[in-house]
Amino acid sequence: MTTVLDNPEKIKQIDKSNMLNDLAKTPDYCRDAIERAKQVNVPEGVNPKNIVIVGMGGSAIGGELLQGWLREKLPIPIEICRDYTLPAYTNKDTLIFANxxxxxxxxxxxxxxxxxxxxxxxxxxxxxxxxxxFCKKLQVPHVLIPSGLQPRVAVPYMFFPLPVLMQKLGILSDIEPELQEAIAVIEKVAKANAPAIPLNKNRSKQLATKLVGTMPVIYGFRQYIAISHRLKAQFNENSKVPSKSDAFPELNHNETVGYEAPEALNKMQSIILIRDSREPPEIRNRIETTTDLVLTRANKVLEIEAEGDGKLAKMFSVLCLGDFASVYLAILQNKDPTPVDIIVKVKKELAKKSGMKERFDSELSKLG
Known part of the structure; x- marks a missing residue:
């Protein structure tokens, strides 16, 4: 079968900003992010009772990945703040990562x-x-990362510094093997799904081809909830299509009833299930039962099987495959995956009305 996805010249014409090249560099970005974080001096004697990671869009997903990875490992609660306001409990006992x-x-x-x-x-x-x-004037520790990337491409820089900094603070230990395995798996998945790998051997190209003309709906669980959110956002921004995500077991208490909708509406959706060979039996039972009784009403049900041994490696294996698939879906629709014109327009209009830039400039000037 002839496909644009196996035509390197056509891909270059559509992917004008070469996002596929940035995705191929993801392992290098991961390593660079780790090294940059290692160079940062952190305060001594920090013993936080809670951690809040502040960020928006691609800058927030790093925190969500951290939260999912450490959910069953770290006794300190982690919250993601995607807003102007912090939770009321934040105080001198709170560690804030502002991304x-x-x-x-x-x-x-x-x-x-x-x-x-x-x-x-x-x-x-x-x-x-x-x-x-602000960080320079207030002497706040900060990891300075390279500019010039799309924020969603910079996810390695938004995630990998966080566990490194937490280890430097004494909150985590022995993380190096997990980080290195994750990078090795990212490298493997990136090579296996590169543009030069043909459709019949390329899982990301195959996934994108099956999604054409439908709305991707991604279902995850536990640590993969963050991944389902990431894939949803990538289909929005890169592929320029509506998408949504949800999670087991919660979706069995509300989302599934939505499949009683008219057949024509259900057939607009393609379901993507994130699977893990070691997924808990209670989750496996829910996925399989829900698929048999409900999800077959959708256009199609697809699966992404996590690769690797450790939890973090498996998470990033799905993330990496989904990233490539979202770009290939854009190419199949003759869309350049990089521009996000609507986001830019919204930000410009908000800037005119909010006066936030002037406020921050004023705050900076007061600091001398």
């Missing part, structure tokens, strides 16, 4: 300033902007 790729995300900057006022321990990850300027 903003651009450094100019108004929600993150607002929450960052609140964290400083509440005397939280604050560490940031950014490529520059006003957040980096």
């Amino acid at each position: 903003s790729y651009s450094g100019n995300t108004e929600e993150t900057l607002t929450a960052f300033l609140t964290a400083i006022q509440r005397k939280c321990t604050v560490i940031t990850v950014t490529s520059g902007g006003q957040l980096a300027a």
Whole structure:
């Protein structure tokens, strides 16, 4: 079968900003992120009672990945804050990671300033902007990462510094083997799904081909809830299609009833189930029962099987495959995956109305 996905020249014409090349560099970004975090001096004597990771979009997903990975490992609660306001409980016993790729995300900057006022321990990850300027003037530890990437491509820089910093703070230990296995699996998946690998041997191309003309609906569980959110966002931003995500077992208490909708509506959806060879029996039973009784009403039911041994490696194996699939789906629709024109327009309109930039500039000037 002839497909545009096996035509390198046509791919280059559509993928004008070469996002596929950025995806291929993901393992290098992971290694660089780790090394940059290792160079950061962190405060001593930090013993947080809770951790809050502040960020939006691609800058928030790193925190969500951390939360999912450590859910059954770390006794300290982790919360993701995708808003201007911090939870009321945040105080001097809170560790705040403020992630903003651009450094100019108004929600993150607002929450960052609140964290400083509440005397939280604050560490940031950014490529520059006003957040980096605040960190320099306030002497807040920060991981400075490369600029010039799309924030969603920079997820390695938004995730890998966090566990490294937590190890430096004494919150985590012995993480190196898990981090290195994750990078090795990312490298393997990236090579197996590269543009040069033909459709008949390329799982990401196969997945994208099956999704054409439908809305991807991704279902995960536990640590894969973050991955389902990531894939949903990638189909939105890269593929330029509606998408949604949900999680077992919660979806059995509400989402499944939605499949009583008219057949024509159900047939617009393609279900993607994230699977794991070691998934708990109670979750496996729910996935299989729900598929048999409900999900077959959709256009199709597809599965992504996690690869690797450790939890983190498995998470990133699915993430990496989904990233490639979202770009291939864009190419199949003759869409350049990189531009996000609507997001840019919304931000510009909000900037005109909010006055946030002027407020942050004023705050910076007060610091001298």
